[in-house]
């Protein structure tokens with residue numbers, strides 16, 4: 001009996017043996033596939049072959065663009081950053097990826113990030129569908145239309161914002177320019193999209209709709225990286241979780257009422273009135289599309305412009321000589337100047353370009369999918385379906401493209417604007433892309449530039465006594481990166497002396 005129980009394996013032993021064999025088999029298949037993966041030839045850390053955990057950690061701690069930049073510095077202009085993703089920082093390859101008709105389309109990540117029930121311009125993948133939508137929306141975002149129809153409104157909101165900043169700072173209190181610029185940009189884009197002022201600058205705070213929209217976007221940002229958290233959060237019956245994960249019906253209902261209201265007021269009430277009247281002829285956009293696009297555009301036009309203006313003010317106030325020179329340039333403007341005159345000012349535009357080079361609001365990875373047939377990227381064959389990302393953060397800080405790239409030096413743009421540009425300057429101009437590139441370049445570029453020019457001009461004409469508060473330091477302005485950038489302190493305080 002004793003001998004038999006020693007020699008015959010029990011059922012549990014057989015099961016354990018089978019599980020063990022299954023496990024070894026799985027590991028072998030995984031190792032075999034990993035060893036034959038064409039991406040193995042791409043330089044990068046060893047763990048990127050097996051897991052995206054290191055990249056995810058960087059994403060959820062707001063360090064993604066810094067992590068990818070450190071990988072480029074270590075491994076070169078092409079680097080594998082996860083089992084299915086490579087990053088590229090060679091300017092010519094970036095241009096090739098982003099150029100119109102390249103075949104490198106946006107990835108599903110954009111749709112997951114925004115998570116609306118239908119795609120919008122920002123999230124559309126199919127180039128033909130995107131091109132048709134872009135053509136329709138572009139009518140409301142051209143420089144001439146914006147100047148003709150909206151410049152006065154944008155300017156009045158800027159003047160109000162600066163008056164409110166000064167009122168707040170009258171008693172010697174610190175004034176957070178990031179709060180005010182974000183309110184300004186949010187109020188401008190909401191007014192342009194829904195045709196009504198939300199009165200946020202007057203009140204000095206965002207309203208209920210914008211708060212819910214911001215919470216929803218944060219919820220989507222969490223959900224795209226941690227889908228389980230989104231799923232669990234959407235079941236939890238608290239107001240916060242509802243705002244983060246279940247606000248779409250509220251946002252849609254609000255947007256529908258706002259769009260219907262502005263439609264009744266006629267063609268110049270909002271940007272969409274113009275687009276709707278055009279699209280109704282060919283029924284290209286239904287009401288839901290309009291509401292979703294308007295909602296997405298409010299998001300796209302708010303923190304982006306607010307953050308860029310914040311860094312502009314910080315960068316100039318940190319450099320007294322530059323500030324004096326800018327104030328002098330602006331003091332020569334006639335009282336009734338407009339955006340067109342501002343476009344001619346060399347230093348103002350150099351300051352804006354330099355701000356966007358180092359602190360443009362969206363300098364992180366822009367993911368694109370390698371076309372089905374695969375592509376040769378800087379000498380490596382990359383199979384179809386792999387994600388390839390490029391980031392302005394790295395290209396804009398490349399010393400071979402921008403001399404002393406880490407320095408904030410607007411004078412580099414003054415030299416570049418002369419008639420005779422050197423080949424190095426031409427390379428720098430081509431590599432510069434704070435608003436993205438190609439067919440997916442920012443739709444709001446002219447609106448953003450108009451706001452940046454007018455707001456910077458008004459600020460440095462009317463806030464001569466403003467200085468950075470002691471609490472605003474290089475450390476407090478260090479960037480975090482959750483798709484967009486923001487100062488880690490989420491504020492930029494000044495005082496009026």
Ligand code: HEM
Pocket residue numbers: 121122123134189297298300301302304305308360361362366367434435436437439440441442443444445447448
């Ligand atoms: C300084 C401010 C801004 C910066 C730095 C900025 C930056 C960018 C960048 C880098 C992209 C490309 C994204 C990609 O390829 O994945 C983009 C796209 C876009 N931006 Fe902006 N943006 C700004 C302001 C605005 C404003 C004011 C609006 C509209 C109100 C806007 C609307 C859009 C839209 C709709 C897209 C998607 C375009 C498409 O895919 O066809 N942006 N922006």
